[in-house]
Amino acid sequence: MDDGERSFRAAPSVCPFCGVGCSLQYSEKTASARGWTGPVNRKGEICPKGGAAWQMVEHEDRLTQPLVRESGRLVTASWDEALDRVTGTFADIVATDGADALAFFASSNCTNEENYLLQKVARLLGTNNVDNCARLCHASTVAAMAQRFGAGAMTNSLDDLGEADVFLVVGANPAEQHPVIFRSYLYPAIKNGTELIHIDPRENATTEAATHHLPVRPGYDIPLLNAIAAVLVEEALTDEAFLDERVEGVAAFRAFVADVDVEANAELAGVDPDELRAAARAYGAADRAAAFTGMGMSQHHCGTDNVHALLNLALLTGNVGKRGTGVNPLRGQNNVQGAGDVGALPNVLPGYQSVTDPVARERIAAEWGVEPPAEPGLTEVEATHRFGDGVRGAYVFGENPAVTEPNANRVADALDRLDCLVVHDIFRTETVEHADVVLPGCVWAEKAGTVTNTDRQVIRMRRNADPPGDARRDLEIIRELGARLTDQPFDYDGPEAVFEEFTRVSPIYAGMSYDGIGTGSQRWPFPEGATEGVGVLHAERFESGAQRAPLVPVEHVDPVDPVADDELVLTTGRVLQHFNSGAVTRRSGTLMRMRGEDVLQIHPDDATARDITDGDTVEVANDRGSVTLAAEVTPAIRRGTVFATFHYADPLVNRLTGDELDPVAKIPEFKHSAARVTVVGD
Numbered sequence: 001m002d003d004g005e006r007s008f009r010a011a012p013s014v015c016p017f018c019g020v021g022c023s024l025q026y027s028e029k030t031a032s033a034r035g036w037t038g039p040v041n042r043k044g045e046i047c048p049k050g051g052a053a054w055q056m057v058e059h060e061d062r063l064t065q066p067l068v069r070e071s072g073r074l075v076t077a078s079w080d081e082a083l084d085r086v087t088g089t090f091a092d093i094v095a096t097d098g099a100d101a102l103a104f105f106a107s108s109n110c111t112n113e114e115n116y117l118l119q120k121v122a123r124l125l126g127t128n129n130v131d132n133c134a135r136l137c138h139a140s141t142v143a144a145m146a147q148r149f150g151a152g153a154m155t156n157s158l159d160d161l162g163e164a165d166v167f168l169v170v171g172a173n174p175a176e177q178h179p180v181i182f183r184s185y186l187y188p189a190i191k192n193g194t195e196l197i198h199i200d201p202r203e204n205a206t207t208e209a210a211t212h213h214l215p216v217r218p219g220y221d222i223p224l225l226n227a228i229a230a231v232l233v234e235e236a237l238t239d240e241a242f243l244d245e246r247v248e249g250v251a252a253f254r255a256f257v258a259d260v261d262v263e264a265n266a267e268l269a270g271v272d273p274d275e276l277r278a279a280a281r282a283y284g285a286a287d288r289a290a291a292f293t294g295m296g297m298s299q300h301h302c303g304t305d306n307v308h309a310l311l312n313l314a315l316l317t318g319n320v321g322k323r324g325t326g327v328n329p330l331r332g333q334n335n336v337q338g339a340g341d342v343g344a345l346p347n348v349l350p351g352y353q354s355v356t357d358p359v360a361r362e363r364i365a366a367e368w369g370v371e372p373p374a375e376p377g378l379t380e381v382e383a384t385h386r387f388g389d390g391v392r393g394a395y396v397f398g399e400n401p402a403v404t405e406p407n408a409n410r411v412a413d414a415l416d417r418l419d420c421l422v423v424h425d426i427f428r429t430e431t432v433e434h435a436d437v438v439l440p441g442c443v444w445a446e447k448a449g450t451v452t453n454t455d456r457q458v459i460r461m462r463r464n465a466d467p468p469g470d471a472r473r474d475l476e477i478i479r480e481l482g483a484r485l486t487d488q489p490f491d492y493d494g495p496e497a498v499f500e501e502f503t504r505v506s507p508i509y510a511g512m513s514y515d516g517i518g519t520g521s522q523r524w525p526f527p528e529g530a531t532e533g534v535g536v537l538h539a540e541r542f543e544s545g546a547q548r549a550p551l552v553p554v555e556h557v558d559p560v561d562p563v564a565d566d567e568l569v570l571t572t573g574r575v576l577q578h579f580n581s582g583a584v585t586r587r588s589g590t591l592m593r594m595r596g597e598d599v600l601q602i603h604p605d606d607a608t609a610r611d612i613t614d615g616d617t618v619e620v621a622n623d624r625g626s627v628t629l630a631a632e633v634t635p636a637i638r639r640g641t642v643f644a645t646f647h648y649a650d651p652l653v654n655r656l657t658g659d660e661l662d663p664v665a666k667i668p669e670f671k672h673s674a675a676r677v678t679v680v681g682d
């Protein structure tokens, strides 16, 4: 790419990667991104991904022209040709099969304003088929927390969590996945004596700081958490005053845990019962204990129930509604919280108002002039399963489902069954290879807008550069799409006008403004007259409006894939140096030098039984597909379990994951698949 004519400038913006929301801007001195002292990274600290974030701005692989498929090949086209193709085909589909024959995938890597407009386009067309990859991520957590507490978000703020005496981290590895939270907020407390309980089948960078490690068998968190609940009740470590005032269903729950056999549950979960009791005592005895939950909990066919089991522990011990407590989902991408907040979800309108609520629909209609449809739409994975069978057209904005959805061989077929796949991205991704139209968008540093980070802080992004070549700003592309596809003008003169409209239709953001946010943040909920917003939720009442939240007994269900004697359990996840589908980080020279290839972590006993030695090439296979990668023989992973990341297109690890979904949240079972592991020569 010829960058000779591009000019760059420093303007406070936000890191495009994880949900921590560190502030970044261009540095002329180093010609790269550097942290500035933002509302989260108060000393300007960033992790290696943030440090490499400028590389995508100037990358030679950037999409700089629209592409359309002609005779089977993607060829360059003008914007008019590309947009005409999209609007012509989509209008045709709506005319013949109705708007529900379209599906819109919004982007949790993109701004509130972009996602708000995309869901508006979908709903004006007449469909609630709009979702974002929160579906693959914390959908189950959000479902459980919204049902019990009335808000699907971190109960607490990063600012107060350091006051905890115990951190209970379940199925999350913040030292690698939320590095600035771990380093700047958790680790200082740990150094000061806060105990860390880590529940994870692997020892990883987070475990290094742990006081207790329970290496749970993947898929067996419910028996483990129920056993902790039983110990809390048995040893009178519950908060009786809190149970009296703020909790319901207490007697039934006590009866339920009275039947829990702690030793048997520990054995089922694959952990030492004494260790489990010690961890339960630490959590129960703490004056303040804060729980954190991640993908190890959420990405199961029982993901919603996993989180329910964790919420029980917080309620039993009165660890809700106070500083240094709560249940805190560490959110994924820089705007996955916001993509949900603005209503890029099939069941809720902006601000989590149900699509089935006539009052909420009327409130939207008063602003839009059109009432959104009342039937909940399809979730992402459900939509993919319907491609070519009811769904004929899809708009994929800033997502790479060919790599990140489960059962990748099936996903590839599904993408090809569409009459029209539009991919709006910045690189020629694996998903682009299936597209009929490709729209070149812009990266973080080329856009303005807001994102909402993991602890509900709305932060502003500002332009450091113009998009390269003919690439356009994401908001501009969606605005143009809306103007062409609907009978509304979509004549917003920039992101601020979109944000203002959003604050008018979404009560949780009412009163926020670009000026008020400035170079700091505003947090939801944002009561009238607030300047910053509420840090600790559920203090007097739960966000549901109720004074009490229920304890809910949850029963274990076995993982979906039966594991034969000669098979191992494959669980998948992340490493520090790469991000999700790897579309961006695999193109970063700096990060690739730090971690070039994917490996399969396997326990020495499982390796020996298969004649595998460290560094061997191994095949990992099941009925859905197979991949080959290098073995890393390590006692850091529990026996019987193997781990690989999903960051690479080759090996495409999601070939092995299955289609089963959590019945409530429709999240896939990414964390448990049966697999045969064999050595393939040297």
Ligand SMILES: Nc1nc2c(c(=O)[nH]1)N[C@H]1C(S)=C(S)[C@@H](COP(=O)(O)OP(=O)(O)OC[C@H]3O[C@@H](n4cnc5c(=O)[nH]c(N)nc54)[C@H](O)[C@@H]3O)O[C@H]1N2
Residues within 6 Å of the ligand: 018, 019, 137, 138, 170, 171, 172, 173, 174, 176, 177, 178, 199, 200, 201, 202, 204, 216, 217, 218, 219, 220, 221, 293, 294, 295, 296, 297, 330, 331, 332, 333, 571, 572, 573, 574, 575, 576, 577, 578, 579, 580, 643, 671
């Ligand atoms: N470096 C980096 N940071 C990221 C991302 C990235 O790709 N790279 N992605 C971002 C996104 S989108 C997200 S959602 C977050 C996710 O952040 P995390 O939730 O921390 O991500 P994972 O590595 O998928 O899973 C966490 C841990 O769950 C463990 N685990 C696996 N199965 C089970 C189980 O059955 N039970 C329990 N208790 N644990 C289990 C795994 O061993 C793993 O260490 O990270 C965000 N930050």
Ligand SMILES: Nc1nc2c(c(=O)[nH]1)N[C@H]1C(S)=C(S)[C@@H](COP(=O)(O)OP(=O)(O)OC[C@H]3O[C@@H](n4cnc5c(=O)[nH]c(N)nc54)[C@H](O)[C@@H]3O)O[C@H]1N2
Residues within 6 Å of the ligand: 016, 107, 109, 110, 133, 134, 136, 137, 138, 295, 299, 332, 333, 397, 398, 399, 400, 401, 403, 404, 405, 424, 425, 426, 427, 429, 441, 442, 443, 444, 474, 572, 573, 574, 579, 580, 581, 582, 583, 584, 646, 653, 654, 657, 670
């Ligand atoms: N096996 C397995 N699979 C998983 C998971 C797992 O733990 N295991 N985790 C799941 C989770 S939690 C998640 S969140 C999903 C993530 O799934 P995806 O969202 O599909 O993954 P990303 O790599 O984040 O995709 C981002 C895409 O957006 C593009 N992009 C980035 N910034 C911009 C921008 O500003 N504008 C535009 N237009 N495009 C942009 C990138 O080039 C990339 O193609 O993966 C899920 N899949």
Ligand code: SF4
Residues within 6 Å of the ligand: 015, 016, 017, 018, 019, 020, 021, 022, 045, 046, 047, 048, 049, 050, 051, 178, 179, 180, 181
């Ligand atoms: S911790 Fe997350 S937001 Fe902060 S620099 Fe790293 S990737 Fe970016």
Ligand SMILES: [Mo]
Residues within 6 Å of the ligand: 133, 136, 137, 138, 331, 332, 333
């Ligand atoms: Mo995620």
